[in-house]
Amino acid sequence: MKTIRRRHGRILCFLFLFVNAIGHVTSRKSGAVSFVSRTPRADVRADKGLVGSLSVLDETFSHAISRRGGASVRAQETGGALAFVLLDVFFRKVFKANNVGFPSQLGGFGILFGVLLLSELVSPGKGDMLFKVLSPGAGLLAKWLPVFFVPGLAMIPLAPSMGSGFEVVKVLAVVVLGFYFSAFTAAYSVLALRKHQGLVTEPSTPTIVEETTPAPVKPFSPELVTFLIKGLCLSGAFSIGASRADNQFATPLRTIFMAFTTFAGYVWGARLSSSFTQIVHPLVTSTIFTLLATKLAGLATGTSFNDVLSTYKSGSLTPMTAGAGDILLFLLGPTVVSFATAIYGRKRVVADNFLVILTGVLVASIGGLYGTAAFARLIQLGGAAGWVLRLSVLPRNVTTPLAIAITNMLGGDISFACAVVVLTGIYGGTFGARTLTAVGIKDPVSRGIGIGASAQGLGVASMSNEKEAFPFAAISMVLTAVAATIMVSIPAVKESIISLATGN
Secondary structure (H helix, E strand, C coil): CHHHHHHHHHHHHHHHHHHHHHHHHHHCCCCCCCCCCCCCCCCCCCCHHHCCCCCHHHHHHHCCCCCCCHHHHHHHHHHHHHHHHHHHHHHHHHHHHCCCCCCHHHHHHHHHHHHHHHHHHHCCCHHHHHHHHHHHHHHHHHHCHHHHCHHHHHCHHHCCCCCCHHHHHHHHHHHHHHHHHHHHHHHHHHHHHHHHCCCCCCCCCCCCCCCCCCCCCCCCCHHHHHHHHHHHHHHHHHHHHHHHCCCCCHHHHHHHHHHHHHHHHHHHHHCCCHHHHCCCCHHHHHHHHHHHHHHHHHHHHCCCHHHHHHHHCCCCCCCCCCCHHHHHHHCHHHHHHHHHHHHHHCHHHHHHCHHHHHHHHHHHHHHHHHHHHHHHHHCCCCCCCCHHHHHHHCCCCCCHHHHHHHHHHHCCCHHHHHHHHHHHHHHHHHHHHHHHHHCCCCCHHHHHHHHHHHHHHHHHHHCCCCCCCHHHHHHHHHHHHHHHHHHHHCHHHHHHHHHHHHCC
Protein backbone atom coordinates (compact mmCIF):
# COMPACT_ATOMS: atom_id res chain seq x y z
CA MET A 1 0.00 0.00 0.00
CA LYS A 2 2.85 2.38 0.84
CA THR A 3 4.47 1.59 -2.49
CA ILE A 4 1.25 2.40 -4.36
CA ARG A 5 0.88 5.67 -2.46
CA ARG A 6 4.47 6.62 -3.24
CA ARG A 7 3.89 5.94 -6.93
CA HIS A 8 0.68 7.97 -6.95
CA GLY A 9 2.58 10.75 -5.21
CA ARG A 10 5.20 10.62 -7.95
CA ILE A 11 2.46 11.04 -10.56
CA LEU A 12 1.19 14.21 -8.90
CA CYS A 13 4.72 15.54 -8.41
CA PHE A 14 5.55 14.86 -12.04
CA LEU A 15 2.45 16.67 -13.29
CA PHE A 16 2.89 19.54 -10.85
CA LEU A 17 6.50 20.06 -11.96
CA PHE A 18 5.39 19.74 -15.58
CA VAL A 19 2.79 22.47 -15.05
CA ASN A 20 5.21 24.83 -13.37
CA ALA A 21 7.95 24.21 -15.92
CA ILE A 22 5.67 25.10 -18.81
CA GLY A 23 4.22 28.02 -16.91
CA HIS A 24 7.71 29.32 -16.14
CA VAL A 25 8.80 29.14 -19.77
CA THR A 26 5.66 30.65 -21.26
CA SER A 27 5.37 33.39 -18.65
CA ARG A 28 8.64 34.85 -19.92
CA LYS A 29 7.00 35.56 -23.25
CA SER A 30 3.71 36.94 -21.99
CA GLY A 31 2.12 37.91 -18.74
CA ALA A 32 -0.24 35.57 -16.95
CA VAL A 33 -3.64 36.03 -18.50
CA SER A 34 -6.83 34.38 -17.36
CA PHE A 35 -8.52 32.35 -20.04
CA VAL A 36 -11.42 31.26 -17.87
CA SER A 37 -14.85 32.21 -19.14
CA ARG A 38 -16.79 33.57 -16.18
CA THR A 39 -20.11 33.46 -17.97
CA PRO A 40 -21.44 31.28 -20.76
CA ARG A 41 -20.02 32.69 -23.98
CA ALA A 42 -22.48 34.01 -26.49
CA ASP A 43 -20.21 33.54 -29.47
CA VAL A 44 -19.33 29.86 -29.08
CA ARG A 45 -20.95 27.83 -31.84
CA ALA A 46 -20.23 24.81 -33.96
CA ASP A 47 -19.10 24.90 -37.57
CA LYS A 48 -22.31 24.81 -39.60
CA GLY A 49 -20.54 22.81 -42.28
CA LEU A 50 -20.15 20.08 -39.69
CA VAL A 51 -23.58 20.04 -38.11
CA GLY A 52 -23.64 17.37 -35.45
CA SER A 53 -19.88 16.91 -35.37
CA LEU A 54 -18.08 16.06 -32.17
CA SER A 55 -15.66 18.80 -33.13
CA VAL A 56 -17.95 20.94 -30.99
CA LEU A 57 -15.34 20.42 -28.29
CA ASP A 58 -12.90 22.24 -30.55
CA GLU A 59 -15.14 25.28 -30.18
CA THR A 60 -14.85 25.02 -26.41
CA PHE A 61 -11.09 25.33 -26.64
CA SER A 62 -10.86 27.82 -29.49
CA HIS A 63 -11.37 30.90 -27.34
CA ALA A 64 -8.05 30.16 -25.61
CA ILE A 65 -6.03 30.10 -28.82
CA SER A 66 -4.60 33.38 -30.01
CA ARG A 67 -4.76 34.21 -33.68
CA ARG A 68 -1.23 33.74 -35.02
CA GLY A 69 0.38 32.54 -38.20
CA GLY A 70 -0.86 29.24 -39.60
CA ALA A 71 2.47 27.47 -39.06
CA SER A 72 2.63 28.65 -35.45
CA VAL A 73 -0.91 27.45 -34.74
CA ARG A 74 -0.20 24.06 -36.32
CA ALA A 75 2.94 23.74 -34.21
CA GLN A 76 0.93 24.51 -31.06
CA GLU A 77 -1.75 22.00 -32.03
CA THR A 78 0.76 19.27 -32.81
CA GLY A 79 2.80 19.91 -29.68
CA GLY A 80 -0.28 19.96 -27.47
CA ALA A 81 -1.65 16.76 -29.00
CA LEU A 82 1.73 15.07 -28.54
CA ALA A 83 1.70 16.12 -24.89
CA PHE A 84 -1.65 14.38 -24.40
CA VAL A 85 -0.35 11.25 -26.15
CA LEU A 86 2.68 11.15 -23.85
CA LEU A 87 0.51 11.71 -20.78
CA ASP A 88 -1.85 8.93 -21.88
CA VAL A 89 1.05 6.50 -22.38
CA PHE A 90 2.46 7.52 -19.01
CA PHE A 91 -0.84 6.92 -17.22
CA ARG A 92 -1.32 3.57 -18.96
CA LYS A 93 2.05 2.34 -17.77
CA VAL A 94 1.59 3.61 -14.23
CA PHE A 95 -1.90 2.11 -13.88
CA LYS A 96 -0.72 -1.20 -15.31
CA ALA A 97 2.33 -1.28 -13.03
CA ASN A 98 0.09 -0.74 -10.01
CA ASN A 99 -2.54 -3.26 -11.19
CA VAL A 100 -5.21 -0.54 -11.22
CA GLY A 101 -8.33 -1.74 -13.03
CA PHE A 102 -9.78 1.76 -13.39
CA PRO A 103 -9.53 3.11 -17.01
CA SER A 104 -6.18 4.88 -17.22
CA GLN A 105 -7.44 7.54 -19.63
CA LEU A 106 -10.22 8.53 -17.24
CA GLY A 107 -7.78 8.49 -14.34
CA GLY A 108 -5.49 10.72 -16.38
CA PHE A 109 -8.39 13.08 -17.03
CA GLY A 110 -9.07 13.39 -13.31
CA ILE A 111 -5.43 13.78 -12.32
CA LEU A 112 -4.70 16.40 -14.97
CA PHE A 113 -7.82 18.36 -14.03
CA GLY A 114 -6.79 18.23 -10.39
CA VAL A 115 -3.27 19.40 -11.20
CA LEU A 116 -4.61 22.30 -13.26
CA LEU A 117 -6.79 23.43 -10.36
CA LEU A 118 -4.03 22.90 -7.79
CA SER A 119 -1.52 24.85 -9.87
CA GLU A 120 -3.93 27.75 -10.19
CA LEU A 121 -4.54 27.77 -6.44
CA VAL A 122 -0.87 27.52 -5.47
CA SER A 123 0.40 29.93 -8.11
CA PRO A 124 -2.35 32.02 -9.73
CA GLY A 125 -1.95 32.12 -13.48
CA LYS A 126 -0.03 28.84 -13.82
CA GLY A 127 -3.11 26.69 -14.29
CA ASP A 128 -4.53 29.11 -16.85
CA MET A 129 -1.17 29.24 -18.60
CA LEU A 130 -1.01 25.46 -18.96
CA PHE A 131 -4.62 25.50 -20.14
CA LYS A 132 -3.56 27.93 -22.86
CA VAL A 133 -0.63 25.75 -23.87
CA LEU A 134 -2.64 22.51 -24.00
CA SER A 135 -5.83 23.90 -25.54
CA PRO A 136 -4.63 23.87 -29.19
CA GLY A 137 -3.73 20.17 -28.88
CA ALA A 138 -7.05 19.41 -27.20
CA GLY A 139 -8.84 21.23 -30.00
CA LEU A 140 -6.95 19.23 -32.62
CA LEU A 141 -7.90 15.94 -30.99
CA ALA A 142 -11.51 17.07 -30.66
CA LYS A 143 -11.58 18.12 -34.31
CA TRP A 144 -10.69 14.61 -35.47
CA LEU A 145 -12.46 12.73 -32.67
CA PRO A 146 -15.20 11.25 -34.91
CA VAL A 147 -12.53 9.65 -37.10
CA PHE A 148 -11.04 7.88 -34.11
CA PHE A 149 -14.08 5.67 -33.66
CA VAL A 150 -14.65 4.84 -37.31
CA PRO A 151 -12.93 1.47 -36.57
CA GLY A 152 -15.72 0.61 -34.15
CA LEU A 153 -18.31 0.95 -36.92
CA ALA A 154 -16.12 -0.45 -39.69
CA MET A 155 -15.62 -3.71 -37.79
CA ILE A 156 -19.38 -4.41 -37.58
CA PRO A 157 -19.22 -6.96 -40.45
CA LEU A 158 -16.94 -9.08 -38.24
CA ALA A 159 -19.07 -8.65 -35.12
CA PRO A 160 -21.38 -11.41 -33.85
CA SER A 161 -24.77 -11.49 -35.56
CA MET A 162 -27.59 -9.50 -33.97
CA GLY A 163 -30.03 -12.18 -35.02
CA SER A 164 -33.25 -11.60 -36.94
CA GLY A 165 -34.48 -8.32 -38.34
CA PHE A 166 -36.73 -8.05 -35.31
CA GLU A 167 -33.62 -7.71 -33.12
CA VAL A 168 -32.56 -4.72 -35.21
CA VAL A 169 -35.97 -3.16 -34.50
CA LYS A 170 -35.38 -3.75 -30.79
CA VAL A 171 -32.01 -2.00 -30.99
CA LEU A 172 -33.66 0.98 -32.67
CA ALA A 173 -36.24 1.00 -29.87
CA VAL A 174 -33.40 1.19 -27.35
CA VAL A 175 -31.92 4.11 -29.28
CA VAL A 176 -35.12 6.15 -29.65
CA LEU A 177 -36.86 5.41 -26.35
CA GLY A 178 -33.56 5.48 -24.49
CA PHE A 179 -32.81 8.97 -25.80
CA TYR A 180 -36.19 10.31 -24.68
CA PHE A 181 -35.84 8.62 -21.30
CA SER A 182 -32.43 10.20 -20.60
CA ALA A 183 -33.31 13.61 -22.04
CA PHE A 184 -36.59 13.93 -20.15
CA THR A 185 -35.39 12.57 -16.79
CA ALA A 186 -32.27 14.77 -16.80
CA ALA A 187 -34.03 17.90 -18.07
CA TYR A 188 -37.08 17.62 -15.81
CA SER A 189 -35.00 16.88 -12.70
CA VAL A 190 -32.83 19.93 -13.36
CA LEU A 191 -35.89 22.06 -14.13
CA ALA A 192 -37.57 20.99 -10.90
CA LEU A 193 -34.47 21.83 -8.86
CA ARG A 194 -34.05 25.22 -10.52
CA LYS A 195 -37.71 26.04 -9.86
CA HIS A 196 -37.22 25.05 -6.23
CA GLN A 197 -34.22 27.40 -6.08
CA GLY A 198 -36.36 30.18 -7.53
CA LEU A 199 -34.22 30.47 -10.67
CA VAL A 200 -37.08 29.69 -13.06
CA THR A 201 -40.27 31.64 -12.56
CA GLU A 202 -42.03 31.25 -15.90
CA PRO A 203 -41.39 29.58 -19.23
CA SER A 204 -39.17 31.59 -21.53
CA THR A 205 -38.20 31.28 -25.14
CA PRO A 206 -34.78 29.69 -25.80
CA THR A 207 -32.25 32.30 -26.90
CA ILE A 208 -31.31 31.50 -30.47
CA VAL A 209 -28.28 32.98 -32.21
CA GLU A 210 -29.33 33.68 -35.78
CA GLU A 211 -26.82 32.97 -38.52
CA THR A 212 -25.88 36.06 -40.52
CA THR A 213 -23.47 34.39 -42.92
CA PRO A 214 -25.35 33.67 -46.16
CA ALA A 215 -22.88 31.12 -47.48
CA PRO A 216 -21.14 29.10 -44.75
CA VAL A 217 -17.53 28.19 -45.44
CA LYS A 218 -16.94 24.51 -46.03
CA PRO A 219 -14.91 22.80 -43.30
CA PHE A 220 -11.35 21.72 -44.09
CA SER A 221 -9.26 23.46 -46.70
CA PRO A 222 -9.03 22.49 -50.38
CA GLU A 223 -5.30 21.98 -49.80
CA LEU A 224 -6.06 19.29 -47.23
CA VAL A 225 -8.47 17.62 -49.64
CA THR A 226 -5.81 17.60 -52.37
CA PHE A 227 -3.23 16.18 -49.97
CA LEU A 228 -5.54 13.39 -48.84
CA ILE A 229 -6.48 12.45 -52.40
CA LYS A 230 -2.84 12.29 -53.51
CA GLY A 231 -1.89 10.33 -50.43
CA LEU A 232 -4.81 7.96 -50.95
CA CYS A 233 -3.87 7.21 -54.55
CA LEU A 234 -0.13 6.79 -53.92
CA SER A 235 -0.50 4.72 -50.75
CA GLY A 236 -3.15 2.57 -52.44
CA ALA A 237 -0.86 1.80 -55.37
CA PHE A 238 2.07 0.95 -53.09
CA SER A 239 -0.13 -1.14 -50.79
CA ILE A 240 -1.65 -3.23 -53.58
CA GLY A 241 1.72 -3.72 -55.23
CA ALA A 242 3.36 -4.84 -51.96
CA SER A 243 0.48 -7.22 -51.15
CA ARG A 244 0.57 -8.84 -54.59
CA ALA A 245 4.35 -9.26 -54.31
CA ASP A 246 4.01 -10.62 -50.76
CA ASN A 247 6.44 -7.94 -49.57
CA GLN A 248 7.32 -7.79 -45.87
CA PHE A 249 6.09 -4.20 -45.71
CA ALA A 250 2.66 -5.06 -47.12
CA THR A 251 0.91 -4.63 -43.77
CA PRO A 252 2.43 -1.22 -42.85
CA LEU A 253 1.70 0.07 -46.35
CA ARG A 254 -1.89 -1.13 -46.09
CA THR A 255 -2.15 0.63 -42.75
CA ILE A 256 -1.08 3.91 -44.35
CA PHE A 257 -3.51 3.38 -47.23
CA MET A 258 -6.46 2.64 -44.93
CA ALA A 259 -5.60 5.63 -42.73
CA PHE A 260 -5.70 7.93 -45.76
CA THR A 261 -9.00 6.31 -46.77
CA THR A 262 -10.59 6.88 -43.37
CA PHE A 263 -9.55 10.53 -43.15
CA ALA A 264 -10.38 11.26 -46.78
CA GLY A 265 -13.85 9.77 -46.36
CA TYR A 266 -14.50 11.91 -43.30
CA VAL A 267 -13.27 15.15 -44.90
CA TRP A 268 -15.21 14.49 -48.10
CA GLY A 269 -18.39 13.76 -46.15
CA ALA A 270 -17.93 16.87 -43.99
CA ARG A 271 -17.71 19.08 -47.09
CA LEU A 272 -21.04 17.95 -48.46
CA SER A 273 -24.08 20.21 -48.13
CA SER A 274 -25.33 20.90 -44.62
CA SER A 275 -28.74 19.46 -45.52
CA PHE A 276 -27.00 16.14 -46.18
CA THR A 277 -24.65 16.17 -43.17
CA GLN A 278 -27.62 16.83 -40.87
CA ILE A 279 -28.90 13.40 -41.86
CA VAL A 280 -25.71 11.49 -42.73
CA HIS A 281 -22.85 12.33 -40.39
CA PRO A 282 -19.33 12.41 -41.92
CA LEU A 283 -18.52 9.57 -39.53
CA VAL A 284 -20.92 7.36 -41.49
CA THR A 285 -19.44 8.52 -44.79
CA SER A 286 -15.94 7.70 -43.57
CA THR A 287 -17.06 4.23 -42.49
CA ILE A 288 -18.60 3.56 -45.91
CA PHE A 289 -15.40 4.73 -47.63
CA THR A 290 -13.35 2.45 -45.41
CA LEU A 291 -15.47 -0.60 -46.15
CA LEU A 292 -15.50 0.19 -49.87
CA ALA A 293 -11.70 0.50 -49.91
CA THR A 294 -11.49 -2.79 -48.04
CA LYS A 295 -13.58 -4.49 -50.72
CA LEU A 296 -11.54 -2.99 -53.58
CA ALA A 297 -8.24 -3.92 -51.89
CA GLY A 298 -9.47 -7.47 -51.53
CA LEU A 299 -10.42 -7.68 -55.19
CA ALA A 300 -7.10 -6.17 -56.30
CA THR A 301 -5.03 -8.58 -54.22
CA GLY A 302 -7.17 -11.69 -54.47
CA THR A 303 -7.98 -11.61 -50.75
CA SER A 304 -11.36 -11.98 -49.12
CA PHE A 305 -13.16 -8.95 -47.68
CA ASN A 306 -13.05 -10.34 -44.14
CA ASP A 307 -9.32 -11.05 -44.32
CA VAL A 308 -8.53 -7.51 -45.43
CA LEU A 309 -10.88 -6.02 -42.84
CA SER A 310 -9.24 -8.04 -40.08
CA THR A 311 -5.97 -6.22 -40.81
CA TYR A 312 -7.69 -2.83 -40.31
CA LYS A 313 -7.89 -3.59 -36.60
CA SER A 314 -5.50 -6.37 -35.66
CA GLY A 315 -5.40 -5.67 -31.93
CA SER A 316 -1.70 -4.81 -32.00
CA LEU A 317 0.26 -1.57 -31.95
CA THR A 318 3.59 -2.96 -33.11
CA PRO A 319 4.81 -1.14 -36.27
CA MET A 320 4.77 -4.18 -38.56
CA THR A 321 1.32 -5.49 -37.58
CA ALA A 322 -0.73 -2.50 -36.39
CA GLY A 323 -3.69 -1.56 -38.53
CA ALA A 324 -5.06 1.93 -39.15
CA GLY A 325 -7.98 1.11 -36.85
CA ASP A 326 -5.63 0.19 -34.00
CA ILE A 327 -3.87 3.54 -34.23
CA LEU A 328 -7.12 5.51 -34.44
CA LEU A 329 -8.62 3.70 -31.45
CA PHE A 330 -5.41 4.32 -29.50
CA LEU A 331 -5.89 8.07 -29.98
CA LEU A 332 -9.16 7.91 -28.06
CA GLY A 333 -7.10 7.65 -24.86
CA PRO A 334 -5.30 11.00 -25.28
CA THR A 335 -8.63 12.56 -26.29
CA VAL A 336 -10.26 11.50 -23.01
CA VAL A 337 -7.30 12.92 -21.07
CA SER A 338 -7.74 16.19 -22.99
CA PHE A 339 -11.32 16.49 -21.67
CA ALA A 340 -9.69 17.87 -18.52
CA THR A 341 -9.01 21.13 -20.33
CA ALA A 342 -12.63 21.35 -21.50
CA ILE A 343 -13.91 21.16 -17.94
CA TYR A 344 -11.16 23.41 -16.59
CA GLY A 345 -12.04 26.04 -19.17
CA ARG A 346 -15.61 25.99 -17.85
CA LYS A 347 -14.78 25.64 -14.17
CA ARG A 348 -16.56 28.87 -13.29
CA VAL A 349 -19.76 27.66 -14.91
CA VAL A 350 -19.44 24.31 -13.10
CA ALA A 351 -18.81 25.99 -9.74
CA ASP A 352 -21.70 28.42 -10.08
CA ASN A 353 -24.15 25.68 -11.09
CA PHE A 354 -22.64 22.68 -9.31
CA LEU A 355 -25.83 21.30 -7.74
CA VAL A 356 -27.97 21.36 -10.88
CA ILE A 357 -25.17 19.94 -13.03
CA LEU A 358 -24.53 17.18 -10.49
CA THR A 359 -28.25 16.37 -10.38
CA GLY A 360 -28.55 16.07 -14.14
CA VAL A 361 -25.35 14.05 -14.47
CA LEU A 362 -26.31 11.55 -11.75
CA VAL A 363 -29.82 11.11 -13.09
CA ALA A 364 -28.53 10.57 -16.64
CA SER A 365 -25.66 8.23 -15.75
CA ILE A 366 -27.53 6.07 -13.24
CA GLY A 367 -30.75 6.08 -15.24
CA GLY A 368 -28.91 5.47 -18.49
CA LEU A 369 -27.10 2.36 -17.27
CA TYR A 370 -29.78 0.78 -15.08
CA GLY A 371 -32.73 1.93 -17.18
CA THR A 372 -31.21 0.59 -20.38
CA ALA A 373 -30.28 -2.67 -18.68
CA ALA A 374 -33.84 -3.16 -17.45
CA PHE A 375 -35.38 -2.28 -20.81
CA ALA A 376 -33.00 -4.52 -22.77
CA ARG A 377 -33.93 -7.42 -20.52
CA LEU A 378 -37.64 -6.59 -20.67
CA ILE A 379 -37.72 -6.78 -24.46
CA GLN A 380 -35.35 -9.79 -24.46
CA LEU A 381 -32.87 -7.99 -26.70
CA GLY A 382 -30.80 -10.53 -28.62
CA GLY A 383 -32.89 -13.45 -27.40
CA ALA A 384 -32.04 -15.80 -24.57
CA ALA A 385 -28.36 -15.87 -25.52
CA GLY A 386 -28.07 -12.21 -26.49
CA TRP A 387 -26.17 -11.03 -23.44
CA VAL A 388 -23.34 -9.56 -25.57
CA LEU A 389 -25.78 -7.32 -27.45
CA ARG A 390 -27.51 -6.27 -24.25
CA LEU A 391 -24.25 -5.29 -22.58
CA SER A 392 -23.15 -3.43 -25.71
CA VAL A 393 -26.13 -1.05 -25.73
CA LEU A 394 -25.82 0.00 -22.08
CA PRO A 395 -23.51 3.02 -22.65
CA ARG A 396 -25.82 4.39 -25.38
CA ASN A 397 -25.80 7.94 -23.93
CA VAL A 398 -22.07 8.04 -23.18
CA THR A 399 -19.64 9.80 -25.52
CA THR A 400 -17.88 7.19 -27.64
CA PRO A 401 -14.34 7.16 -26.16
CA LEU A 402 -15.67 6.26 -22.73
CA ALA A 403 -18.51 4.15 -24.16
CA ILE A 404 -15.78 1.91 -25.55
CA ALA A 405 -14.10 1.75 -22.14
CA ILE A 406 -17.42 0.85 -20.48
CA THR A 407 -18.15 -1.79 -23.13
CA ASN A 408 -14.76 -3.39 -22.54
CA MET A 409 -15.36 -3.50 -18.79
CA LEU A 410 -18.82 -5.02 -19.23
CA GLY A 411 -17.73 -7.57 -21.81
CA GLY A 412 -19.79 -6.24 -24.71
CA ASP A 413 -18.90 -5.73 -28.36
CA ILE A 414 -17.26 -2.43 -29.35
CA SER A 415 -18.77 -2.40 -32.84
CA PHE A 416 -22.31 -2.72 -31.49
CA ALA A 417 -21.64 -0.08 -28.83
CA CYS A 418 -20.27 2.44 -31.34
CA ALA A 419 -23.21 1.90 -33.68
CA VAL A 420 -25.75 2.47 -30.90
CA VAL A 421 -23.94 5.56 -29.58
CA VAL A 422 -23.71 7.12 -33.03
CA LEU A 423 -27.36 6.37 -33.83
CA THR A 424 -28.41 7.89 -30.50
CA GLY A 425 -26.36 11.00 -31.18
CA ILE A 426 -27.74 11.43 -34.68
CA TYR A 427 -31.33 11.01 -33.49
CA GLY A 428 -30.85 13.30 -30.51
CA GLY A 429 -29.05 15.92 -32.57
CA THR A 430 -31.85 15.93 -35.13
CA PHE A 431 -34.94 15.83 -32.91
CA GLY A 432 -33.74 16.61 -29.37
CA ALA A 433 -34.00 20.40 -29.16
CA ARG A 434 -37.34 20.62 -30.94
CA THR A 435 -38.74 17.84 -28.73
CA LEU A 436 -37.80 19.70 -25.54
CA THR A 437 -39.43 22.82 -26.95
CA ALA A 438 -42.57 20.86 -27.84
CA VAL A 439 -42.98 19.57 -24.26
CA GLY A 440 -42.42 23.02 -22.78
CA ILE A 441 -38.84 22.71 -21.50
CA LYS A 442 -37.52 26.15 -22.38
CA ASP A 443 -35.14 26.81 -19.49
CA PRO A 444 -31.69 26.94 -21.16
CA VAL A 445 -29.85 25.16 -18.34
CA SER A 446 -32.34 22.29 -18.31
CA ARG A 447 -32.25 22.05 -22.11
CA GLY A 448 -28.47 21.99 -22.27
CA ILE A 449 -28.02 19.40 -19.55
CA GLY A 450 -30.83 17.25 -20.94
CA ILE A 451 -29.38 17.11 -24.45
CA GLY A 452 -25.75 16.76 -23.38
CA ALA A 453 -26.61 13.89 -21.05
CA SER A 454 -28.60 12.00 -23.66
CA ALA A 455 -27.11 12.61 -27.12
CA GLN A 456 -23.33 13.05 -26.66
CA GLY A 457 -21.41 15.41 -28.93
CA LEU A 458 -23.83 15.22 -31.82
CA GLY A 459 -26.59 16.51 -29.56
CA VAL A 460 -24.32 19.16 -28.06
CA ALA A 461 -23.52 20.50 -31.53
CA SER A 462 -27.24 20.85 -32.22
CA MET A 463 -27.44 23.27 -29.28
CA SER A 464 -24.69 25.52 -30.64
CA ASN A 465 -27.17 28.24 -31.63
CA GLU A 466 -28.60 28.43 -28.09
CA LYS A 467 -25.93 30.57 -26.44
CA GLU A 468 -27.09 29.98 -22.84
CA ALA A 469 -27.72 26.24 -23.18
CA PHE A 470 -24.61 25.29 -25.15
CA PRO A 471 -21.99 25.42 -22.32
CA PHE A 472 -24.19 23.26 -20.09
CA ALA A 473 -24.67 20.75 -22.88
CA ALA A 474 -20.90 20.41 -23.36
CA ILE A 475 -20.24 20.07 -19.63
CA SER A 476 -23.09 17.59 -19.18
CA MET A 477 -21.81 15.42 -22.03
CA VAL A 478 -18.35 15.03 -20.52
CA LEU A 479 -19.40 14.63 -16.88
CA THR A 480 -22.17 12.13 -17.68
CA ALA A 481 -19.61 9.96 -19.49
CA VAL A 482 -17.16 10.30 -16.61
CA ALA A 483 -19.79 9.44 -13.98
CA ALA A 484 -21.02 6.39 -15.91
CA THR A 485 -17.47 5.09 -16.37
CA ILE A 486 -16.68 5.53 -12.69
CA MET A 487 -19.84 3.63 -11.77
CA VAL A 488 -19.03 0.67 -14.02
CA SER A 489 -15.49 0.54 -12.64
CA ILE A 490 -16.94 -0.26 -9.19
CA PRO A 491 -17.18 -4.09 -9.05
CA ALA A 492 -20.46 -4.22 -7.13
CA VAL A 493 -22.16 -1.73 -9.44
CA LYS A 494 -20.79 -3.47 -12.51
CA GLU A 495 -22.10 -6.85 -11.40
CA SER A 496 -25.53 -5.43 -10.55
CA ILE A 497 -25.84 -3.84 -14.00
CA ILE A 498 -24.77 -7.05 -15.76
CA SER A 499 -27.18 -9.09 -13.64
CA LEU A 500 -30.06 -6.72 -14.37
CA ALA A 501 -29.37 -6.82 -18.12
CA THR A 502 -28.78 -10.55 -18.51
CA GLY A 503 -30.78 -12.05 -15.63
CA ASN A 504 -27.72 -14.01 -14.47
